[in-house]
Amino acid sequence: MPVIVCATNESKGQVLAPRVRVASSLWARSKGLLGTAxxxxxxxxWLKPCRSIHTFFMRFPIDVLFLDGQGRVLSKATVAPWKMSGWKRQAAGALELTAGTLERTHTEIGDRITFSRMED
Structure with a gap:
């Protein structure tokens, strides 16, 4: 059963996504969003640990945040299908979201992102 968390931009008081799947095993990180329509x-x-991502074999763009160990946004981007992000040496993980989320929530570099576990 995958772990589901809520991702919140604490700096802006905005929920980025209430249902974020945590991918912490090698298999879960390797699979990522592959095979999703x-x-x-x-x-x-939420890929952790993760220092770069790709959108090979995907049919849709995604917003990506690279976060440090304290949840601070180090880098943000909208990544089109069949692309790779750069290597983020300081990143502890990457948060993949629906394209347009970062613009809608005004998420910026330096903002603090938190994850809270969802109760069953």
């Missing part, structure tokens, strides 16, 4: 606005994927 789309990413609904309320969902996301």
């Amino acid at each position: 789309s990413l609904p606005p309320e969902e996301g994927l």
Whole structure:
């Protein structure tokens, strides 16, 4: 059973996605969003550890945040299908979200992102 968390931009007081799947095993990180037709606005994927991502074999763009160990945004981007992000040496993980989420929530470099576990 995957772990589901809520991702919140504490700096802006905005929920980025209430249902974020945590991918911490090698298999879960390798699979990522491959095989999904789309990413609904309320969902996301938290890859940890992770210092770069790709969108090979994907049919939709995604917003990506690279975070340090304290949840600070180091880098942000909208990544089109069949692209790779750069290597983020300081990153502890990457948060993949529906394209447009970062603009809608005004998320910026330096903002603090937190993850809270969802109760069953």
